[in-house]
Amino acid sequence: MLSRRNWMAGAAALPAAAQPGGAKNIVIASSNGLDCCNIAMAHICAGKDTLDAVVAGVNVNENDPADDSVGYGGLPNEEGVVELDASVMHGPTRRAGAVASLRNIKNPSKVAKLVMEQTDHIMLVGEGALRFAKAMGFSEENLLTEKSRLAWMVWKRTLRDGRGHSNWSDGLDAPPGKDMAAQFPGVSGELLAYALDRAMYPVTGTINCLALNAKGEMSGCTTTSGLAWKIPGRVGDSPIIGSGLYVDQEVGAAGSTGRGEENIRVAGAHSIVENMRHGMSPKDAVLDVLKRVSRNYNHDKARLNRFDINFYALRKDGAYAGGSLWNGQFRNTGFNSRRFAINDGSGNSRLEDCIFLYERPKA
Numbered sequence: 001m002l003s004r005r006n007w008m009a010g011a012a013a014l015p016a017a018a019q020p021g022g023a024k025n026i027v028i029a030s031s032n033g034l035d036c037c038n039i040a041m042a043h044i045c046a047g048k049d050t051l052d053a054v055v056a057g058v059n060v061n062e063n064d065p066a067d068d069s070v071g072y073g074g075l076p077n078e079e080g081v082v083e084l085d086a087s088v089m090h091g092p093t094r095r096a097g098a099v100a101s102l103r104n105i106k107n108p109s110k111v112a113k114l115v116m117e118q119t120d121h122i123m124l125v126g127e128g129a130l131r132f133a134k135a136m137g138f139s140e141e142n143l144l145t146e147k148s149r150l151a152w153m154v155w156k157r158t159l160r161d162g163r164g165h166s167n168w169s170d171g172l173d174a175p176p177g178k179d180m181a182a183q184f185p186g187v188s189g190e191l192l193a194y195a196l197d198r199a200m201y202p203v204t205g206t207i208n209c210l211a212l213n214a215k216g217e218m219s220g221c222t223t224t225s226g227l228a229w230k231i232p233g234r235v236g237d238s239p240i241i242g243s244g245l246y247v248d249q250e251v252g253a254a255g256s257t258g259r260g261e262e263n264i265r266v267a268g269a270h271s272i273v274e275n276m277r278h279g280m281s282p283k284d285a286v287l288d289v290l291k292r293v294s295r296n297y298n299h300d301k302a303r304l305n306r307f308d309i310n311f312y313a314l315r316k317d318g319a320y321a322g323g324s325l326w327n328g329q330f331r332n333t334g335f336n337s338r339r340f341a342i343n344d345g346s347g348n349s350r351l352e353d354c355i356f357l358y359e360r361p362k363a
């Protein structure tokens with residue numbers, strides 16, 4: 001088992017430089033994927049399959065309670081239940097697997113991979129996905145952390161009727177003038193500020209990770225807790241093959257993070273791979289799809305300004321790009337949509353700037 005600590009040793013064991021045929025070891029991911037790329041690259045340098053590598057990489061985020069857009073600690077649906085979506089694609093065998101609205105299992109990427117490997121289906125959802133995961137030996141666990149539970153509770157208290165009343169606030173007969181801090185005694189100001197921000201501006205974070213090895217093999221994985229406070233059963237782009245993820249061994253791979261509804265409408269990942277198939281560079285392929293997102297709003301920047309969406313592209317020859325609709329974020333969501341993570345096998349992962357379609361107007 002490769003740990004974060006010993007990945008450098010593994011990386012040093014094999015040459016990172018380009019191999020015959022032009023392919024090289026490259027892993028890219030969304031900006032929350034620095035550790036993910038380190039782990040994935042360590043697996044690749046150790047000779048592991050590219051899909052095993054990206055799944056091991058994104059497991060870092062799925063297991064991390066601090067990443068509130070993925071796996072354990074992901075923000076829940078409107079009923080306080082964490083529902084996870086994930087997809088995988090394995091270039092060499094051209095296979096895919098996905099799960100959606102999966103509850104109580106913190107590594108949906110692993111379950112998606114088993115759907116690919118152990119069934120004749122591509123996607124399992126909801127109760128069926130959970131039963132499948134349990135049949136495969138996964139144990140159910142509560143995915144809410146104290147932090148995400150608090151954020152959900154704060155969100156519920158911000159929902160008020162026309163008189164400013166919330167059933168989840170203290171009663172009409174309570175002493176007046178109790179502010180939010182007084183309603184959550186013992187909660188730090190910093191945590192409360194975080195929870196209020198998430199309540200007002202729900203996130204769609206997500207992690208996408210794409211890998212290429214020196215043999216020219218490619219794989220990808222996208223995993224997410226989806227939109228915070230979503231209607232139960234809402235499925236975003238992440239588990240949709242062709243939207244949140246697409247890999248074509250002959251061409252390249254692409255994936256997405258951000259507002260999934262916009263991506264589904266342009267089948268973003270597949271569109272990017274098709275663009276590359278027809279000769280576009282990864283940058284141009286991503287920009288073209290961002291333009292399609294913009295076109296769906298008749299390029300109305302006032303409406304486009306209400307969300308963020310990112311795409312990531314990795315071509316079979318190792319060329320890559322990350323792209324964002326805007327060069328600045330709508331809010332400080334803890335997810336840096338202006339940058340993306342890359343590891344080329346020469347050392348630790350680094351962040352590089354995304355290309356972008358629009359300059360975000362100053363608030």
Ligand code: GLY
Pocket residue numbers: 204205206224225226227235236237238256257258259260261
């Ligand atoms: N991109 C993640 C989601 O919208 O669910």
